[in-house]
Amino acid sequence: MEILAVRWGGQAGDCWEFWKVEPCCGEPANLPDALYCLACWSIPLINCVTAGKFFATSLDQQFGLINHCVPFIIPYLNFAAVVSTRHNYRTRYNVGHPIMDPLGLLGDLFMTSYCCICTCSQNLRASGGKEAWDWVPDLQEGSIEMMIEQANIFWIVEFACWYLLDRFQAFLPVPKKRNH
Numbered sequence: 001m002e003i004l005a006v007r008w009g010g011q012a013g014d015c016w017e018f019w020k021v022e023p024c025c026g027e028p029a030n031l032p033d034a035l036y037c038l039a040c041w042s043i044p045l046i047n048c049v050t051a052g053k054f055f056a057t058s059l060d061q062q063f064g065l066i067n068h069c070v071p072f073i074i075p076y077l078n079f080a081a082v083v084s085t086r087h088n089y090r091t092r093y094n095v096g097h098p099i100m101d102p103l104g105l106l107g108d109l110f111m112t113s114y115c116c117i118c119t120c121s122q123n124l125r126a127s128g129g130k131e132a133w134d135w136v137p138d139l140q141e142g143s144i145e146m147m148i149e150q151a152n153i154f155w156i157v158e159f160a161c162w163y164l165l166d167r168f169q170a171f172l173p174v175p176k177k178r179n180h
Contacts, residue, residue, distance in 0.1 A: 002096060002097075003096070003097065003103050003104070003106065003107040003110075004096075004107045004110060004111055005090050005095045005096030005097075005104070005107055005108075005111075006111070007095075008090070008093050008095045008122060008126060009093075009095075010093070010126075011023070011125055011126065011128070012089075012093060012122050012123075012125045012126035013122065013125060014122075015111065015115060015118045015119060015122050016115075016118050017118075017121075017122075017125075018117060018118050018121040020121075020125060021034060021037075021121075022125070023125070023128060023129040023130070024037050024124045024125065024127075024129070024130055024133075025037050027129075033130070037130065040133070040134070040136075041133075047072075048069050048072040048073055049065070049069055049135050050133050050134075050135060051069075051072045051078075051081070051082075051085075051133075052065065052068035052069035052070075052071075052072055052135075053068065053132075053133050053134070053135040053138070054085060054123075054124075054127070054132055054133040055068045055071070055072075055081050055084070055085050056068040057127065057131075057132040057133065058084070058085045058088035058089055058092075058123075058127075058132075059084075059088060061148065062145065062148050063135065063138060063144060063145070063148075064144075064145045064146065064147050064148035065144060065145070065146050065147070066146055066147040067147055067148050079112070082112050082116070082120070083105075083108050083109050083112045085123060086108045086111065086112055086119055086120075086123055087099075087104070087105060087108040089122075089123045089126045089127065090104070090108060091104070092126070093126055
């Protein structure tokens with residue numbers, strides 16, 4: 001079970017404790033904050049911006065629409081961004097395998113693939129509050145940038161290419177051997 005890192009302790013708790021909505025839905029949890037959270041995470045396109053802000057926070061980067069939201073719009077890149085977000089919060093909590101250990105990334109990949117709702121709720125609890133994903137105050141202040149030059153997310157494209165090649169390898173033509 002260590003490879004899956006399902007028990008983080010502290011405020012993040014265990015992966016399956018999706019009913020624990022604090023601090024994301026207010027502290028203490030309340031209906032207006034819960035409805036606001038639900039709207040931000042479930043309305044199409046708004047949820048891409050919310051996930052982008054959450055992704056930027058997990059990377060300790062300034063939020064940029066192109067840098068952090070585009071991965072959530074493009075198929076396969078969105079999966080890579082969700083895996084990366086879990087990996088970033090998990091390693092920040094010092095749970096499971098360390099950053100460069102491939103077993104930790106494998107566990108993040110598995111948990112995101114098969115337990116996404118529980119994994120995402122654990123990430124939200126680990127983030128420490130809605131400041132990690134709430135982009136509306138940034139919009140009101142005018143501090144949202146279109147693109148952040150120094151934000152490096154190109155590894156995500158590399159991961160998506162690897163994932164696509166792995167998935168579609170069965171469909172690629174196999175060269176026939178020639179007998180001489």
